[in-house]
């Protein structure tokens with residue numbers, strides 16, 4: 001029995017076919033979900049529309065998460081079209097390129113603000129708008145995407161690591177606020193995967209190789225593996241799990257020297 005039949009989900013963060021959010025969209029669709037994909041900026045709209053056309057029951061809407069009006073319009077459209085929302089996947093992240101190459105200590109005020117706004121506050125802002133629509137359905141599930149750089153230092157991950165720390169803390173506070181309405185909030189901490197966002201991090205290939213050398217599974221993970229974990233958290237199998245950061249990283253996080 002498909003796990004997300006008759007569920008409506010919003011997926012934020014599809015840019016191209018390599019996006020982790022796209023793998024989650026495909027997996028959720030295969031489980032029977034009706035999807036709304038949001039995209040940030042006209043530059044990637046065609047990409048997202050082409051991908052969406054390969055799945056049944058998908059609508060595509062604009063939403064730059066730094067723009068409150070676009071966020072309001074997105075949720076108004078979802079309410080008008082679907083009357084409610086069952087799950088949301090948050091896969092938006094951004095940092096200025098110079099902040100992912102220079103030493104962290106040189107992070108500018110503006111670079112810090114932008115990274116934390118797009119990559120962490122956006123989860124709070126989207127959850128606030130999603131919650132009433134989920135409450136009308138009797139509950140819901142929210143999943144965001146994090147990285148181990150939230151709690152360990154990875155060269156050049158820099159301000160994005162600080163943003164992921166804020167994101168994971170936000171997951172716990174949101175889970176506490178929204179739990180009484182039956183809304184669960186979790187993060188998946190994925191191992192490194194070559195995507196558009198990852199291409200911005202200097203020395204990313206070296207990080208991938210370190211995982212191949214040292215992770216218990218002696219490999220990196222694929223977007224489909226993150227997607228399967230997301231379906232677990234989004235669907236009924238994850239009904240007892242909230243405020244959690246689930247590691248999907250071939251076990252790398254457990255290793256010391």
Ligand code: NAD
Nearest residue numbers: 013014015019020040064065092093145192193195196197
């Ligand atoms: P990606 O580049 O495909 O996805 C990042 C998305 O963020 C893009 O769709 C982009 O359009 C969106 N975005 C950026 N600014 C935005 C804005 N202002 N409004 C709305 N959306 C905006 O790369 P990805 O690796 O699939 O990243 C998805 C998530 O997974 C990110 O949170 C990333 O930090 C996280 N993650 C990635 C890895 C990895 O190694 N690739 C590992 C762990 C976690």
